[in-house]
Amino acid sequence: MVRVVGVKLYNAKIYEFDASDEEFKLGDRVLVETEKGRFLGKVAVEPREREKRSFLKSLRPVLRKATDEDVKQDEKNVQMQGEAFDFCLQKIRARGLSMKLVRVEFLFDRSKAIFYFTAEKRVDFRELVRDLASKYHTRIEMRQIGVRDEAKMVGGTGSCGRELCCSRFLNTFDLVSVRMAKEQNLALNPEKISGVCGRLICCLAFEHEIYSQLRKNLPKLGKRIKTKFGQGKVIRQNILAQTVTLQLEDGAEMILNASDL
Numbered sequence: 474m475v476r477v478v479g480v481k482l483y484n485a486k487i488y489e490f491d492a493s494d495e496e497f498k499l500g501d502r503v504l505v506e507t508e509k510g511r512f513l514g515k516v517a518v519e520p521r522e523r524e525k526r527s528f529l530k531s532l533r534p535v536l537r538k539a540t541d542e543d544v545k546q547d548e549k550n551v552q553m554q555g556e557a558f559d560f561c562l563q564k565i566r567a568r569g570l571s572m573k574l575v576r577v578e579f580l581f582d583r584s585k586a587i588f589y590f591t592a593e594k595r596v597d598f599r600e601l602v603r604d605l606a607s608k609y610h611t612r613i614e615m616r617q618i619g620v621r622d623e624a625k626m627v628g629g630t631g632s633c634g635r636e637l638c639c640s641r642f643l644n645t646f647d648l649v650s651v652r653m654a655k656e657q658n659l660a661l662n663p664e665k666i667s668g669v670c671g672r673l674i675c676c677l678a679f680e681h682e683i684y685s686q687l688r689k690n691l692p693k694l695g696k697r698i699k700t701k702f703g704q705g706k707v708i709r710q711n712i713l714a715q716t717v718t719l720q721l722e723d724g725a726e727m728i729l730n731a732s733d734l
Contacts, residue, residue, distance in 0.1 A: 474522045474523065474524060475491060475522070475523055475524075475532065476491070476492040476493065476494070476520045476521070476522060476523075477489045477490065477491065477492060477520065477521060477522075477523050477532060478490055478491075478492040478497050478503075478516060478518065478519065478520045478521075478535060479516070479517045479518025479519075480503060480505055480514040480515065480516055480517065480535070481514055481515050481516075481517040482505070482507070482512055482514045483512055483514075483578060486640070486641075486642070486644075487517045487518060487642075488505075488507070488514075489518075489523075489532060490503075490505050490532055490533055490534060490535045491531075491532040491533065491534040491535065492520040492535060493534060493535070495520075495535065495538075496520070497516045497519060497520055497535070497538075498516065498519065499516055499517070499518075499519060500515060500516060501515070501516040501538060501539075502514070502515055502516075502538070502539035502543070502544055502547075503515070503516060503535050503536075503537070503538055503539055504535070504536045504537050504538075504539055504543060504581065505533065505534075505535055505536060506533050506534070506536055507533065509578070509580065509587065510580035510581070510582075510584065510585060511536070511580055511581040511582060512580070512581055513539055513543060513544070513546075513547040513581055543581075546581065547581065550579045550581065550583065553579055553583075553609075554577045554578065554579055555577075557577045557579070557586060557588075557605070557608075557609060558574065558576075558577045560605075560608060561574055561577065561588055561601070561605060562574050564601055564604045564605070565601065568600060568601060570596055570597075570598060570601065571592060571593070571594065571596060572590045572591070572592040572596045572598070573590055573591045573592065573623075574588065574589075574590050575589045575590055575591060575618065575623050575626055575627065576588075576589040576626045576627070577589070579611075583609075583611055584611060584612060585611060585612040585613075585614060586605070586609055586611055586612070586613055586614070587614045587616055588605070588613065588614070588615050588616065589616050589617075589618050589622075589623075589626065590615065590616070590617055590618070591617065591618060591619070591620060591623050592617060596617075598615050601615070602615060620670040620671055620672060621639065621646050621668075621670045621672055621675075623670065624637060624639055624640070624668065624669050624670035625637070625639040625640050625643070626640070627640075628640040629669050631668060631669065631674070632665070632668075632674075633676075637668070637669065638675050638676060638679075639668075639670075639675055643675060643679075646675065647675070647678040647679065648678065649672070649673040649674070649675060649677050649678045650673070650677075651666075651673070653673075653677040653678060653681045654666050654673070654677055656681070656684060656685070656688065657677065657680070657681070657684050657712065658710060658711075658712060659677075684712055687712045687713065687715065688710070688712055690715060690731045691707075691710050691712065691715065691717055691731055692707050692717060692734065693707065694707050694708065694709075694710065695707060698719060698734060700719065700727075700729065700734075702721060702727060703721050703722055703723075704721070704722055705719030705720055705721045705722070705727070706719065706720050707719060708720045708726070715730060715731040715732070716728050716729060716730050716731065717729055717731065717734070
């Protein structure tokens, strides 16, 4: 078993870290080591026991609780990120580069600045990197991302009226196909099944398994079923409600629960 603590980082997502024997409360500011480097985060889930085998790789530890100086440093970093975004945007326009700047991140110690961007084609940003390095005197990393990653970083509201799944809890992007939409009885209208990123909505993938399980309880479309009202053919399914619509031989339609079939 290992004690883990959930820490909310720069992108509003919660990541798990090894809490060791330290005590943390909700809202505590902590300094953590990530794959990108060090960042200041906030405890969002108090320490709890988890089995080691539930993790694909070893957890990184929380380095320490943040001091007042750490918090001030982080506030300066956030301000600098906004300034760097505006400066980089000006240079992109001045140099006529075909790229869209999405986000700027400074590591906690400002040892590196990461500039995230999207672009349809390969971009020669060598001169841009020189401009940025000359301005901020730190290592510059230009990282090209996809439109789904952009939506995850920027955030927003989906057609369901809730916060985007990618920015709220999804850690990875699963393969999404139109077939999933068909199996969930959704209208194949691009505006209805596409997210703000322009790609198929992610919920098609992570809801697919439950739809597949529920579908097994229902007779297939076109199957003829004998009922006390006579024989009928399945013309529609409501997978979540677990009902089917039958068309009887006289043309009448009726809805039956799966449990009554």
